[in-house]
Amino acid sequence: MNLDLSQLTHWRREFHRFPEIGWSEFWTTARIADYLESLGCFEILMGKQIINPDFVRGRKQAVVDNGLVKAKAYGMNEKWLDKMEGYTGCVAVFDSGKPGKTVALRFDIDCVNVTETRIPTHIPNTEGFASINDGFMHACGHDAHITIGLGTALWIARNKDKLSGKVKIVFQPAEEGVRGAAAIAASGVIDDADYFAGSHISFCANSGTVISNPKNFLSTSKIDIRYHGKPAHAGAAPHLGRNALLAAAHAVTQLQGIARHGEGMSRINVGVLKAGEGRNVIPAEAELQLEVRGENKTINEYMTEQVMQIAKGISVSFDVSYETEVVGEAVDMNNDEELVQLVEEIALQQPQIHSVNADYAFNASEDATVLGRRVQEHGGKAIYFILGADRSAGHHEAEFDFDETQLLTGVNIYSGLLQRLLE
Ligand SMILES: [Zn+2]
Numbered sequence: 001m002n003l004d005l006s007q008l009t010h011w012r013r014e015f016h017r018f019p020e021i022g023w024s025e026f027w028t029t030a031r032i033a034d035y036l037e038s039l040g041c042f043e044i045l046m047g048k049q050i051i052n053p054d055f056v057r058g059r060k061q062a063v064v065d066n067g068l069v070k071a072k073a074y075g076m077n078e079k080w081l082d083k084m085e086g087y088t089g090c091v092a093v094f095d096s097g098k099p100g101k102t103v104a105l106r107f108d109i110d111c112v113n114v115t116e117t118r119i120p121t122h123i124p125n126t127e128g129f130a131s132i133n134d135g136f137m138h139a140c141g142h143d144a145h146i147t148i149g150l151g152t153a154l155w156i157a158r159n160k161d162k163l164s165g166k167v168k169i170v171f172q173p174a175e176e177g178v179r180g181a182a183a184i185a186a187s188g189v190i191d192d193a194d195y196f197a198g199s200h201i202s203f204c205a206n207s208g209t210v211i212s213n214p215k216n217f218l219s220t221s222k223i224d225i226r227y228h229g230k231p232a233h234a235g236a237a238p239h240l241g242r243n244a245l246l247a248a249a250h251a252v253t254q255l256q257g258i259a260r261h262g263e264g265m266s267r268i269n270v271g272v273l274k275a276g277e278g279r280n281v282i283p284a285e286a287e288l289q290l291e292v293r294g295e296n297k298t299i300n301e302y303m304t305e306q307v308m309q310i311a312k313g314i315s316v317s318f319d320v321s322y323e324t325e326v327v328g329e330a331v332d333m334n335n336d337e338e339l340v341q342l343v344e345e346i347a348l349q350q351p352q353i354h355s356v357n358a359d360y361a362f363n364a365s366e367d368a369t370v371l372g373r374r375v376q377e378h379g380g381k382a383i384y385f386i387l388g389a390d391r392s393a394g395h396h397e398a399e400f401d402f403d404e405t406q407l408l409t410g411v412n413i414y415s416g417l418l419q420r421l422l423e
Helices: 005-017 026-037 060-071 078-084 141-164 181-187 244-256 299-315 339-347 368-377 406-420
Strands: 043-045 090-094 101-110 166-174 193-201 209-217 220-227 266-275 285-294 321-330 357-363 381-387
Touching: 005 141, 005 244, 005 339, 005 406, 026 043, 026 060, 026 078, 026 090, 026 141, 043 141, 060 285, 060 368, 078 193, 078 244, 101 141, 101 368, 101 381, 101 406, 141 166, 141 193, 166 368, 181 368, 193 339, 193 406, 209 339, 220 244, 244 266, 244 299, 266 299, 266 321, 321 368, 339 357, 339 381, 339 406, 357 406, 368 381
Parallel strands: 101 166, 101 193, 193 381, 209 357
Antiparallel strands: 043 090, 090 166, 209 381, 220 285, 220 321, 266 285
């Protein structure tokens, strides 16, 4: 049975009004769970059922607390809070009760720190569904992703008797900053998946097109290093201080000088250095925020290990204590040919799709790869594709909006995949 676009548009517009930043998607998660529960055929997993706390990246408690206060003010269904255990996101499990494959689908749910434009020609303004959360906006299209996930869930509910096996729909928190996927992967919740699929709307692709096999996903780790020294009078007793700023400064030059890997491209950028309190005080605190990237996981791991060595070595040389924190990560991933073929076939059956483009260099990072790789490492197959949609501005810009008719195309592709894999 076909879904109608008006239901999808309604969902998208509702989620667009209440954007929440990574790890604070309490209203969003509760709303998704309410819808899923109303469908009556899903088990809803949350909290530590889907999050391994040891692999949670870049989650700031103040942001979480602030998000929860707002979510309650928006009228979230608070019955879900106990089950969430402080963590956002959920996984909907459909079990047909019949033997068959397990398919995991992933949709990210967070917004970005952008204030939505007030210009009157912007459709969310004319239609009255602009963000009510100042400084936050669904400016990357993850409201579309949530909607396509829910639309696919609705399709499952309407076609459940025809399906075999299982479907696990992952509504992932904190994609921005590549923070959320690692904790879900490490929970093991999709380790039994035979197939994995994820996608992004728009980017480089217009309405009517699908990029079935984007390449060059960069592996990356986002790392913070903090040095803790000891303050002292800079004139009278510098020898009694321990200089965290100096340690950090030396760290920067050593980090940028890491010997490059011979087997492929690598990158490093120390983007932030914060240190010191006053001109006449030996600086006791310093923080570096950096990222490394690599053409593949091995090279990125090499870069990350070198960063950790330098962080440690510097702490010894300057007699300061230190800590490192991985605040985000993504890996490279190659799509499996079987799924590329399948997505192409299904896409071309959609009347609104006129072209499928296999080759496109992504040259960026996306943490769906962490989940896709996890499935591949357990013997399953994975794909990440791009669903074309015309847009009014670049991703992460205040004027960003997209062609809502492609929501239906998205649901049709995912439901087409389930039909082929599970019927
Ligand atoms: Zn995005």
